[in-house]
Amino acid sequence: MSRSLADMRNLGSTTARMLMEVDIADEDSLRVVGAVEAWHRLKFRFGSHVTIIALYAMEAALQDCDWRKLDAGSKARLQGEVGRVS
Secondary structure (H helix, E strand, C coil): CCCEHHHCCCCCHHHHHHHHHCCCCEHHHHHHHCHHHHHHHHHHHHHHHCCHHHHHHHHHHHHCCCHHHCCHHHHHHHHHHHCCCC
C-alpha cells in the first residue's frame, strides 16, 4: 500500500498539498512521475516558491533518507536534469 505524501520523509503538509495540486497524490504517483518531473510541475504551478531544496527533498523521500544526506554527485545530477535553477 502506498504511503501518503505527508507520511514520507522530508515532505511536510505544505509540500504534500502542493504535490496534490499538481496531480501527485501519494508515494506511488511520486515514484511514477519522479522527483524531477514533480519539481517541474511544482515550479510551473507555484513559481519562485519552489526551490531546489524541494527537489532534493522529493528525491530523498523516494530514497527514504534525509535530504541533507544526498551526496554532491546526486545533487549535481538533479540540478543537471532540471536545468538552470534560479
